Amino acid sequence: MVDxxxxxxxxxRSDRYxxxxxxxxxxxxxxxxxxxxAWAGYWGYKIYQDRNLAVASxxxxxxxxxxxxNDPTGAFSHFEAAAKAGAPAYKALALMQEGDLRQTAGxxxxxxxxxxxxAAASPNHIFADLNRLKAALAIMDTAPFTQMQARLxxxxxxKRPYWLFAKEALAMAELxxxxxxEARRDCSAISLTIGVPDDMAKRCQMVMALVDSGDAPSxxxxxxxxxxxxxxxxxxxxxxxxADGQGAPPQSPAGADx
Numbered sequence: 001m002v003d004x005x006x007x008x009x010x011x012x013r014s015d016r017y018x019x020x021x022x023x024x025x026x027x028x029x030x031x032x033x034x035x036x037x038a039w040a041g042y043w044g045y046k047i048y049q050d051r052n053l054a055v056a057s058x059x060x061x062x063x064x065x066x067x068x069x070n071d072p073t074g075a076f077s078h079f080e081a082a083a084k085a086g087a088p089a090y091k092a093l094a095l096m097q098e099g100d101l102r103q104t105a106g107x108x109x110x111x112x113x114x115x116x117x118x119a120a121a122s123p124n125h126i127f128a129d130l131n132r133l134k135a136a137l138a139i140m141d142t143a144p145f146t147q148m149q150a151r152l153x154x155x156x157x158x159k160r161p162y163w164l165f166a167k168e169a170l171a172m173a174e175l176x177x178x179x180x181x182e183a184r185r186d187c188s189a190i191s192l193t194i195g196v197p198d199d200m201a202k203r204c205q206m207v208m209a210l211v212d213s214g215d216a217p218s219x220x221x222x223x224x225x226x227x228x229x230x231x232x233x234x235x236x237x238x239x240x241x242x243a244d245g246q247g248a249p250p251q252s253p254a255g256a257d258x
Contacts, residue, residue: 056082056090063097076101083121092121096131103138111138126161133162136169145177164190168200175207184211 063078075097082094099114115135122128136151143151152173155166171186187204190196210218 053085053087053090056085056087056094059085060090060094063094067097072101072104088121089123092118092123092127092131095121096134099131099134099138103134108138108142111135129155129161133166133169136166140169140173141176145173145179148173164193164196164200168204171204171207175211180211184208 059078059082063075063082066072066075066078079094079097079101083091083098085091095114095118099111099118102108102114103111112135115131115138119128119131119135122131132151133155136148136155140148149170152166152170154160156163156170160166167186167190171183171190174180174186175183184207187207191201191204191208
């Protein structure tokens, strides 16, 4: 009799386990499917990233090579392809190169738009501010003062990496707008700043002297002439190791002397 009861109890336990397994099976299957889809998605995204990085790297290098061969049209085409490939660090670098090429061609408005895009795509604030400053300098001689002020004023904060260059650019914009008192004030502050580059200090002192002599028109004319001088050759910035975009950009922005 005891054996019979044990056999019945074993059968009941077996039935309960079977019922529980049937209830759990769909959940386990779903969980496995989710894990499988997530792994496949990550694997696919990784392949996509690697492919984009390879394409961007190749196109960027071809653009640099074209610059070395004095082929700006070909260089722009390759930089454009690098920017569209989708690798963030190469996108910012390539857009900046495109902006430099457009500025060299005398197309300041187009250059400023490309520099703005490079700033938005930049992987760090240093590189972003470099492009914001380059965008302002590209339209220095054509944009209204209110636009220049809106672009440059935030960059003059002493915590920003290019604040001295931005402050000088703002002083030049003030001078061109006929705001000689404001320009002199800013130039005076720059010339008294510890560590200011010698050439920047000399430019500011020249502006101050012309304003003090009452010859502000000559100072304005000098600034406008400087703004029309051919800009330096486009920078051929090499991507940082691994193209992670964390390397610091050059400390002297192209066109900052103008």
